[in-house]
Amino acid sequence: MEQKKQNPTAEDETQTISRRIQRISLHITPIPRPLHDHDSNLGLLPCATREKLVVETEKLSVYMRGKYRDIQEKIYEYFNARPELQTPVEISKDEHRELCWRQMNGLIREAGIRPLKYVVEEPAKYFAIAEAVGAVDISLGIKLGVQYSLWGGSVMNLGTKKHKDKYSEKIDSLEYPGCFAMTELHHGNLFHLYYFANEMRFLAEKCVASIFMELSESSNVQGIQTVATFDPITDDFTINTPNDGAIKWWIGNAAVHGKFASVFAKLMLPTHDAKGVSDMGVHAFIVPLRDFKTHQVLPGIEIHDCGHKVGLNGVDNGALRFTSVRIPRDNLLNRFGDVSRDGKYTSSLPTINKRFAATLGELVGGRVGLAYSSVGVLKIASTIAIRYSLLRQQFGPPKQPEISILDYQSQQHKLMPMLASTYAFHFATVNLVKIYSQMKMTHDEQLVGEVHALSAGIKAYVTSYTAKSLSVCREACGGHGYAAVNRFGSLRNDHDIFQTFEGDNTVAADLLKQYKEKFQGGTLSVTWNYLRESMTTYLSQPNPVTSRWEGVEHLRDPKFQLDAFRYRTSRLLQSAAVRLRKHSKTLGGFGAWNRCLNHLLTLAESHIESVILEKFIEAVEKCPDASSRAALKLVCDLYALHRIWNDIGTYRNVDYVAPNKAKAIHKLKDHLSFQVRNIAKELVDSFDLPDHVTRAPIAMQSEAYAQYTQHVGF
Missing domain, CATH: 1.10.540 (Butyryl-Coa Dehydrogenase, subunit A; domain 1)
Known part of the structure; x- marks a missing residue:
């Protein structure tokens, strides 16, 4: 017998493996059982007895x-x-x-x-x-x-x-x-730099009189140092990197595969005055990087590998330096500015800043795409975490089979609002893409401004939320979430840079632009009067009766939800304007802005949440299928009430929500989380991500743990 234990037969090994898989299966395969009275003591299972929505x-x-x-x-x-x-x-x-x-x-x-x-x-x-x-x-x-x-x-x-x-x-x-060679070592993401300077300048000229006037004299557009100098004798441009700070950095495709680059550089024309050259502003140039036959780097170009990164190591980022690299005049991308054979510059746009704004306006699609793709990452992570939470069983009532960990209120509070947010972000980014597409077709100036502001805000908000949620998903899956094969680590690392790509959130400044149409100059009081008149609905004293309404029908009314979001934004906008004026007197323009920066970021976030909720409500109303519409309404309500509860202090401080109403919001939010949990499987299944796309063994729709154990060698 002892000998047999030391040298197990193939049959023994098969039986051992079978027993292990059977034991593991007990954790993930629900065993049907009747509900008992004492189950309600958990505060968990009653939600399962409520009528469940049927979702097709x-x-x-x-x-x-x-x-x-x-x-x-x-x-x-x-x-x-x-x-x-x-x-x-x-x-x-x-x-x-x-x-x-x-x-x-x-x-x-x-x-x-x-x-x-x-x-x-x-x-x-x-x-x-x-x-x-x-x-x-x-x-x-x-x-x-x-x-x-x-x-x-x-x-x-x-x-x-x-x-x-x-x-x-x-x-x-x-x-x-x-x-795409825009970013330089000393000047980071130029999208961010330009928009920050531009918004500040607008505030100086249109919103707060002279608060930021000193800042309007300079521009981060001039931050790019790479130069392209035209030579009328040879009819070509010479591209130069004047110093190490001008090295193009983090350039995707450069280290290994790229054969060309769109290089952004200051266009310099020779003159006969003391300066010798005239700066026409930043333009884009097509610059060949490598020989087509040998793939060798061309003369005058240095390419160095940026090396191993935190994530996205499938992308070959490189650094570029140019030394007297000559390119034909035709390699200037000349839609917004051109140079003739005799060295004359022509443009339909009169200033450097307008040309650069038009250039970046055509490239804002990158920011739109990042917001859209970030939601795609959130869908994958949500699917993995929720499917695992439905399968995984842990503890339960005494002498009863274990229950799904998604039946625990703590797990629901982690994952159900996140699932609701995923749906909200989906419809918000679909709308953003729609507006962007219209902008590309019509070139309407109003749409251009809307896309700039909305894409900046939604991209910043969604990527930040997704980055945090990836950690929440990992933690919600316990130790199994830490296994690389279940993807949370790679998703988190690869997505992390999405928060940095294409610059930061500038929506706070854009909101202050709302004063523009009515503001005619003078002190901030003129602007304040317009603000008060145009937003009377939201800035007036809260209705003492409405603030106490706590019925479910009222709390689930889209008008109440959207009004609450917009009220918060209006209050923040009002206080931001007042604080900027106050601090500008003692700190100057930049100091005032910096002193109020966290306030302004909160304002921007509040505005974006209002836009997201508005688009979610519209999507619910437009859904043609009744069962889908009911499910989306439930998810939308959870999104709205969860956000209101997260900032309940703001509403309580101004008596927008009375104490009894705050309690009702909290209670209903919990109830909605339970209800969303009941259709969580259908909601993640509607993302339509097959197992070979999610690829995490713990998220497989069948035989999840069998595949997981096989992966580690059982």
Whole structure:
């Protein structure tokens, strides 16, 4: 007998493995049992006895994913059929870069996905492609964005017919892989720098009189130091990096694969005065980087690898330095400014700042895409965490089978508001893409301004929320969430930089622009009078009767919810304007802004939450299927009341919500979390992410733990 234990037979090993799997299965397979009276003592199970909404997943999914579902399915199916192109859990930087390049080649040349034309003609379809590709591997999604949205988009949006004819087809086919070289070592993300300076200048001129006047004299547009000097004798430009601070940094596709770059540089024209050159502002230039036959770096160009990163190691980021690199005059992307053969500069826009604003206006799609893709990451993480929480069982009533951990109130409070937010963000970013598409088609100035402000705010808000939620999801899955194979680590690391890409939130300043149409100069009191008149509904004293209403019908009324969100924003806007005026007297313009910065960021966040809720309410009302509409209404109410409760102190301080109403909001929020838990499976299933896309063993819809144990060698 002792001998048998020391040398187990194959049959013994099979039985041992079978017993282990059976024991593990008991944790995840619910055992049907009757409900007993004492179950209600848990405060958990009564929610299961309430009437459950019937959700038709297919109908809700069709409404969520819209008309681009087919092309996303095509992408998913292609990679599912090519297991050698799926990113393994453990992979080195260099291997990941080459795999990412093979993935993109397969997508373009085998699957026949050609994204470039959609960047300009049908942006919603391009963003749907990017979301699906990012679900396969976020590095692949970013590399695709560099190639088509940034490098390709700069040629298509900033170039003219000659550039499109020469480059577009070869960019689309990957014959011309390229880079987008804007960011410099000393000047970070120029999108952020420009918009921050521009908003400050606007406040100086239109909002708070002379508060920021000293800041309006300078501009971060001048921050780019790379120069492109025109030589009328040779009819070409010379690109130079004048110092180490001007080295182009974090340039995607540069370290390994890129053959071209859109290089942003100051256009310098020779003059006959003492200066010798005239600065015409920042323009974009097509600069070849590598020889097409040998792939060797061309003379005058230095490329260095930025190295291993926290995440996104499938993207080959590099640093670029230019030393007397000559390019033809035709390589100037000349939609907004051109140089003739004799060195004369012409532009339809009169100033450097207007030209640069127009240039960046054509490239704001990158920010829109990041917001949209960030929601895609949140969908994956939510799906993994919620499916695991439905399967995993832990403890329960005495002498009864264990219950799902999603039946615990603490787990619901972590995951159900997050699921509601995921739905809210989905509809908000779908609306953002819609407005952006209209802007691209019409070039309407009002839409341009709306897209700038909205994309900045939603991108900042959504990426920040997703980054935090990835950690919440990991923690909600306990030790199994820490296993790399279950993806939370890679999702968190790869997504983290989304908060930095394309700059920070500038919506607070944009909100103060609302004074513009009525403000005619003078003191801030003029602006304040307009603000008070135009927002009477929200800034007037709270109705003492309404503040005490606590009925469910009232609390679930979209008008109450939206009014509450907008009231908070109006109060913050009012107090921000007053504080800026007060502090400017003693601290000056910049000091006042810096002193109020946290206040302004809270204002921006409040405004964006109002926009998100408004679009969610609209989406609920437009949903054609009754069962889907009822589910979305439940989720929307949870989103709204959870946000109101999170900031209940603000509402209580101004008596917008009386104590009894605050308690009713908290109670209803908990109840809605229970109800959303009852349809949580259907809600995540409606994201329509198959197992081969989520790829986390703990999120598999069948035999989850069997696959998980096999992964580690059982």
